[in-house]
Amino acid sequence: MSDIEIRRATGDDLPAIVAMLADDLLGATRESPDDLTPYRAAYEAIAADPQQHLIVAVRAGRTVGTLQLTVIPGLSRRGATRSIIEGVRVHTDERGSGLGTQLIAWAVAESRALGCQLVQLTSDATRIDAHRFYERLGFAASHLGFKLQL
Template sequence: MGESLMFKLAEKKDLDGIIAMLADDELGNKRERYEHPLPSNYVKAFDAITADPNNELVIACYEDELLAVLQITYIPYLTYQGGWRATIEGVRTSAAARGKGTGTELIQWAIQRTKERGCHLVQLTTDKARPDALRFYEKLGFKATHQGLKLHL
């Protein structure tokens, strides 16, 4: 599948498929609302992401089939002498594409993209309830160097 896999910025027409992927998993089905029409907050969030030059919502497609998605956020920092870093979030691969290398190709593409944008570091988080995801990211070279904390508001 790899030689025909295409990576591109998501368009509004992709939003329904993206939300379907986000909801199609054990954790996602508890926090997402995949219904028709989509709740307006998804459209507002999509518009905010695509309007921000420091955010990219990227999809992986094979022909016309949406297979995976992730969001890259570029962040300027004063540390590392004013360096930029990237955060990868919202990574999902469709059930049909899991285990076929799509996720690996997408993350590798994203890493290359962050290098092109001049980032010195790319970071991501994964839920502790996803041990397979943790192993996947470690296999790609990510290391658990920090303890992350979140506060839901």
Template sequence: MSEIAIRRAEEGDIAAIVAMLADDPLGRAREDTSEPPAECYAKAFRAVDADPNQLLAVMTQDGRVVGTLQLTFIAGLSHKGATRGQIEAVRVASDRRGARLGQRMMEWAIAQCRARGCAQVQLTTDRSRADAHRFYDRLGFKPTHIGYKLGL
């Protein structure tokens, strides 16, 4: 039986994380998978890792990074001062998809949000990611809002 664990990402995980982020049509157009990883990723990693309201996590299987996601804990005044958990950049290595690893990571992320006192867990996903939409629907997420972005 293989050993699966979820932990806080370390700087040495950056190349594996970026490879997963780049492993789809959208990611291929926006990520840089050169070796060693571009300094922009190390700088971003250090900023995320230093922020107590951010948690970049990886899932490992037999020591290999096979999944990742980022949690952001958002304090706010709306909903009676509720904290929200924002889940982003959920990825599973392409050769491990279909093994319910994504579900395990999401269940772990939701538990982390509960432990931090979040009243709600939310996420965004690109309109073109039909498989991701089915995945989030199966986990009980509801498409309740329309998102907007403005590139800067």
């Protein structure tokens, strides 16, 4: 997939990113691609934080994938730094092309380069296909997650 460029997202990528976030059953209920105002504020905060890496995959000038990598220093695991992969999305037209694998490989390599000892991610309990995908890439379902809506 040498025709894919993986780079930091810019504000110009927001419409495509938000459209991908909204392009499934879960995302359709929680995203609002018609109003980018809250996403622009979030993007500015992400762009200003050196521990945040919002990236896009671009093919032929078109944004076709995205993810966010967050680096977190910690005390547990003997002071290990970890990264968290969030918001992995691949455009509908690109699913099954290997792009998701390429995005995760980028995130793992970048995590290593940034000195992380652990890469983790969460996936909604209903995303069974995503769970199989992550397991194929070597991730283990090791924890039970909890959320509190504020």
